[in-house]
Amino acid sequence: MAVLGGTVIVGAGIGGLAVALALRQYGISVRVIEKADKLLNVGAGVQISANGFRVLTALGIGSVCSKSSIKARAVELIAYKSAQTVCKLDIGKYNNGLTHLMMHRADLINILFNSCIDAGVSFSFGERVILVSNDTKPEIVTTLNRYRPEVAICADGVHSVGRKSILGHARPYFTGNVAWRALVPNTTDHPEVARIYMGPKKHVVTYPIRDRSVVNLVLIEERDAWIKESWSEKGDANTLRRSFCDFDLGIGDLLSNVQTTHVWGLFRHPVAHKWHAGGVVLLGDAAHPTLPFMAQGANLALEDAWVLAKCLSKTSALKMGLQSYQDLRKSRVEEIISLAEGNTWKYHLAFPPLRWAAHKTMWTMSKLMPRRVVRQFDWIYRYDVTAEP
Ligand SMILES: Cc1cc2nc3c(=O)[nH]c(=O)nc-3n(C[C@H](O)[C@H](O)[C@H](O)COP(=O)(O)OP(=O)(O)OC[C@H]3O[C@@H](n4cnc5c(N)ncnc54)[C@H](O)[C@@H]3O)c2cc1C
Structure with a gap:
């Protein structure tokens, strides 16, 4: 069946939902196609920094997101063995007024989705896009339909x-890092801070979510073996515990409570040199996947969503609108991503005197x-x- 006209969004992740909502604010009709049968309920946290939060606020969901999140007071860099704080970024004191949220991904996705439904966005779940072409007008071929938006x-x-x-097929390269993730009960009274424990060739990020009842763990480890880049790749909790057994201070209790864990191979993809062609345009990770070491991937996707909707609403010349996006x-995306890449070695110093x-x-x-550091x-x-105008 061929479906004509309008704007079609591929992917109901944070970026896809945010751009759908932003486009509806300009009265543009949109359909979102998602390969999963229902909203992806990834069991993991996400940090939404002030730049991303501004977009959520402009989309009218700032306060509901705040209510479902924890506001971070600080970010602490901690030595993995002594558990001593090496550096504290006291956001509450020195960056007053900036909102840095720590929340469950599923909560953010659900808030975005419900607002999209209220705004009249249509969705098609369980429909995988097989082919996108951009010859004259975009064409999207899915497992169920053929679209000409x-x-x-x-x-x-x-x-x-x-x-x-x-851009054609590209081969990203494995960075030699994998990211484990797990959610555990907050048995250690984890405060409203994001903590980064730095050890040789490894680091661990912990922060509380959902009324501080749960702690989100992201554990990064250098490895030779290649692992798939996917939210659904299962890991083994005992292997995880063995890998991080020397991180016993501060997070030991949390690790012992890990029941299920997933593991994500971290690959480096270049930022796309071209973001659009013939009415097809890339947004979020599709254009610029990033290593998670600045916690900015989702925030950048939110910023993209806002700018793309604005550019599309402002011009009748599609190509010009996409080029200004x-x-x-x-x-900006390139600068932030290169900063994230640079953080790997800083967190993972292995030579003790250097560390x-x-x-x-x-x-x-x-x-x-302290103010300057923040x-x-x-x-x-x-x-x-x-x-931005
Ligand atoms: C361990 C880890 C921790 C992170 N922590 C943070 C953080 O704290 N803060 C932050 O800002 N960022 C963080 N990130 C990065 C962030 O998760 C991503 O940048 C963000 O999710 C990108 O959103 P997106 O909408 O572009 O893509 P995705 O979230 O990947 O969404 C893509 C959607 O498209 C769908 N899809 C894919 N292919 C098809 C197809 N062929 N047909 C139909 N649908 C399709 C998928 O099912 C999915 O729903 C982290 C990443 C990792 C790996």
């Missing part, structure tokens, strides 16, 4: 079909100039994409 927004994540149609987004010296420097800086990331967090 005016615009095809591909928000279909790291394995994007749309990206292949624009790319121009407005690409360099000691680096931690000492961080400690001194955070004692002598405000060094102003260009990321204070950025308000919704205020």
